[in-house]
Amino acid sequence: MSRVLENLEPKPLWNIFEDICNIPHPSKKEEKIIEYAKNFGEKLGLETIVDHVGNVIIRKPATPGMEDRQGIILQGHLDMVPQKNNDTDHDFEKDPIKPWIDGEWVKATGTTLGADNGIGAAAAMAVLQANDLMHGPIEVLLTIDEETGMTGAFELKGGLLKGDILINLDSEDEGELYIGCAGGIDTFAYIKYKEKSVPEGHVGYKVEVKGLKGGHSGLDINLGRGNANKILNRVLWQANHEMGLELSSIDGGSLRNAIPREAHAVVTLPKKHAAAFEEFVAGLETTVKKELGNVDPGVSLVASMVDTPKFIFNKRATRNLVNVIYACPNGTLRMISDMPEVVETSTNMAIIKSGDGKIEIATLQRSSVDSAKDDLANMMRATFKMAGAKVKQSGSYPGWKPNVESPILKAMKDVYHNKYGKVPAQKVIHAGLECGILGGNYPGLDMISFGPTIRNPHSPDEMVNIATVGLFWEYLVETLKNAPKK
Numbered sequence: 001m002s003r004v005l006e007n008l009e010p011k012p013l014w015n016i017f018e019d020i021c022n023i024p025h026p027s028k029k030e031e032k033i034i035e036y037a038k039n040f041g042e043k044l045g046l047e048t049i050v051d052h053v054g055n056v057i058i059r060k061p062a063t064p065g066m067e068d069r070q071g072i073i074l075q076g077h078l079d080m081v082p083q084k085n086n087d088t089d090h091d092f093e094k095d096p097i098k099p100w101i102d103g104e105w106v107k108a109t110g111t112t113l114g115a116d117n118g119i120g121a122a123a124a125m126a127v128l129q130a131n132d133l134m135h136g137p138i139e140v141l142l143t144i145d146e147e148t149g150m151t152g153a154f155e156l157k158g159g160l161l162k163g164d165i166l167i168n169l170d171s172e173d174e175g176e177l178y179i180g181c182a183g184g185i186d187t188f189a190y191i192k193y194k195e196k197s198v199p200e201g202h203v204g205y206k207v208e209v210k211g212l213k214g215g216h217s218g219l220d221i222n223l224g225r226g227n228a229n230k231i232l233n234r235v236l237w238q239a240n241h242e243m244g245l246e247l248s249s250i251d252g253g254s255l256r257n258a259i260p261r262e263a264h265a266v267v268t269l270p271k272k273h274a275a276a277f278e279e280f281v282a283g284l285e286t287t288v289k290k291e292l293g294n295v296d297p298g299v300s301l302v303a304s305m306v307d308t309p310k311f312i313f314n315k316r317a318t319r320n321l322v323n324v325i326y327a328c329p330n331g332t333l334r335m336i337s338d339m340p341e342v343v344e345t346s347t348n349m350a351i352i353k354s355g356d357g358k359i360e361i362a363t364l365q366r367s368s369v370d371s372a373k374d375d376l377a378n379m380m381r382a383t384f385k386m387a388g389a390k391v392k393q394s395g396s397y398p399g400w401k402p403n404v405e406s407p408i409l410k411a412m413k414d415v416y417h418n419k420y421g422k423v424p425a426q427k428v429i430h431a432g433l434e435c436g437i438l439g440g441n442y443p444g445l446d447m448i449s450f451g452p453t454i455r456n457p458h459s460p461d462e463m464v465n466i467a468t469v470g471l472f473w474e475y476l477v478e479t480l481k482n483a484p485k486k
Contacts, residue, residue, distance in 0.1 A: 004099050005106065008466060010473045012129055017122035021097040021114060026082035027148040029093050030054060033078045037142050040125055053144060053155040054078075059162075060128050060138040069136025069483045071163035073445075074124035074476075075434065076170055077146035080114035081255060081458045086210070086262065088460070105455075105463040115464035116457040117146070120169030123476055135480035139163045146170075146434060147257060147458075149186075149395050153434040158441050165408045165483070166442075167476075168435050168449035172219065172457060173425075174468035177412055178449040180402035180428035182218060182343075182366040183436055185377045186256055186395040189324070189361040189384035193317035193354070202246070202268040204308040207235050207281065209252075211298035214261030214459040217348035218366055218431030221259070222332045226296045228252050228263035229349045231288055233325040235281055235301070236265060240322050243273040243280075247318045248309035253351040256364050257432075258458040260350060266309050278303055313354075316388075321359055324387035325349065328363070328380060336368065336428065343430035345372045347380065361389070368399045368428060400436035400447070402428055407484045408446045415478045424450075450475070 008014040025033035034054045041048035041058035049057040056078070062069065082092035088110030098109040107113060124140040127133065139161060143152030171178045198204075209228040213220075229252040239245035245267050252263025269277055285301035292299055312318075334345040344367055351362035363380055367373035377393055384391045403409070409426070416424040435447045452472040453465040 004101065009470055010126070012126040013122050013469065013473055016125050017118050018099065020118045020122060021099050024093050024095065025078060025080055025114070026092040027079040027145050030078050030144045034144065037078065037125070041128065044128055046128060049160070051157065051160065053152060055144060055152045055156055056142040057160060058128055058140045062136045063134050066134055066136045068485050070165055070486050071137040071139065072135070072480065072483055073139045073141050073161055073163035073166040074127060075141040075143070075166055075168050075438070076117045076120035076124055077143045077152065077434065078121060079145055079147050080116065080118065081112050081147050081258065083255065083258060083458060083460055084111040085460045102463070104466055106466060107463045108460070111460055112458065113462040113464065115454050115462060116172065117170045119454070119464055119469060120451055123169055123473060127476070127480070133477055133480060136483050137163065143434060150397055150432065150434055150437055153437040154397070156438065156441055161442055164446060166435065166438060166445045166447045167408070167479070168433055168447065169451055170433055171429065171449045171451035172454040174451070174453045174465070174471050176425040176427050176450065177409060178427050178429045178433070179404070179406065179409055180368060181400045181433040181436060182368045182430045183370055183373050183397050183399035184364055184366045184395070184432045185373055185393055187363045187365060187377055187380040187384070188392045189389040191317055191321055191359040191387065191389045192357055193313040193359060194357070195311040196314050198268050198308055198310070198312055201271050202308060203271045203274055204248070204306045205267050205269070205277065205303050206264060206306045207232060207267060207303045208264040209299070209301055210262050211300040212261040212296050213298070213456070213461065214259045215456055216431065216458045217257045217259050217350065217364055218346070219429070219457065221346045221348065221430065222343045224292070224295045225259055226288065226292050226299050227330055227349055228260040229325065229352050230330050231299070231301065232263040232265060233322055235284060236267070237322040237326050239269060239277060239280065240318060243269050243277055245269045246312040246315070247321070248312050250352055250354045250359065255458065256350045256362050258350065259348060261459065263352070266306065268308060268312055274305070317359070320387040320389070324384060324389065325352070325361070327383050333376065334372070339428060342428055344368050345376055346430065347376055366430060366432065368430070370399055397432060398436040398440060400433060400439060406446050406448065408448045411482060411484055412448060412450070412479055415482050416475065419475070419478055
């Protein structure tokens with residue numbers, strides 16, 4: 001198979017990343033990439049451990065003269081978000097990602113690229129492979145299932161890691177050091193429905209929302225992008241109340257931590273309202289386009305007549321669904337008081353799907369303040385309960401509290417200043433890094449996160465800036481060379 005990225009610098013990192021692209025590794029399906037990482041460490045003759053859930057730990061001794069340095073854990077995750085465009089034929093469990101170079105960026109063909117977190121994992125493995133670097137004791141920790149539940153981080157047992165400092169390689173802006181992150185919790189709601197016969201005189205329509213940018217439900221939540229599920233529900237709610245619309249099926253979003261880009265529903269309504277319905281949907285598309293402006297200019301809202309479906313939901317289920325989706329908050333709720341440019345608390349209406357007599361709604365709440373996260377989760381639970389839904393909450397993970405006195409923070413600020421003549425930005429990220437969980441299992445760890453510039457993660461528009469990958473690698477190498485002493 002021809003290599004696309006082999007001439008990019010640093011070559012070892014890009015070659016490993018392209019290997020990763022060639023191995024299917026969506027969340028929950030990481031068996032092949034786990035085996036690759038295991039073989040990688042063993043072929044280098046390094047101590048390699050695969051724990052009970054599939055986390056891979058590889059240890060490399062200090063280089064001569066660096067034995068007095070604190071041990072550093074380089075940490076990333078092995079899974080990727082599987083998102084593709086509707087017109088892309090791709091099976092994430094079987095097909096390789098197809099990277100290509102577009103000027104200053106590396107992108108994928110019609111799918112997510114997996115630079116989140118393939119670049120970070122590749123950098124850690126390139127450190128293991130290199131024989132010309134200066135560093136103290138190194139451990140590489142590659143976790144599984146970060147994107148759909150942080151299972152690897154949650155399941156990592158205490159006592160396995162030996163290092164003093166954890167450097168997470170899963171941030172997405174070069175020149176920025178992250179010292180804190182949001183915690184999160186998933187709230188699921190289930191509304192049961194009964195199948196009813198379609199009334200006489202009803203016609204069928206498929207209503208579709210397409211063309212949105214989507215993106216990461218943490219990093220991009222403050223950009224004002226459209227949520228396909230919320231936009232679709234504007235059609236359903238109003239037409240249900242004014243035109244007798246009934247639901248037959250609904251399908252919107254696909255990932256708990258991605259802003260939904262597409263959603264559709266099959267509906268019926270009295271034939272006498274057909275023309276008015278089509279006019280209403282066309283008018284609402286114009287309205288939404290104006291609302292979103294240049295933030296999400298590609299939005300499309302279309303109602304197409306289809307064969308009348310065989311059944312519809314009972315009226316109460318439809319009414320409860322459209323009301324509760326309208327009532328639930330979505331997007332940014334509060335910014336951090338001391339850092340007004342950073343989101344503190346948010347929620348994402350991620351997935352709505354129907355089938356087998358049940359409608360499932362998946363949402364994700366995030367906050368850097370644990371009490372605010374819990375309060376928002378309670379708000380979501382209460383709202384769903386008022387619609388008669390069964391509610392389940394799971395996957396709660398803590399935020400990572402910043403430590404401005406961190407020794408690795410000071411060391412990395414000094415390295416960056418000495419190398420580039422400026423001080424890196426010091427930030428808190430509104431996303432669920434694994435640091436909060438790992439810090440709970442290993443409370444003595446000094447932690448920090450950094451990475452190259454990645455745009456549009458969790459969407460088929462994902463891309464990584466080539467030049468910043470080089471800067472990221474140089475910065476990592478210098479950091480290892482200048483790691484704090486024991």
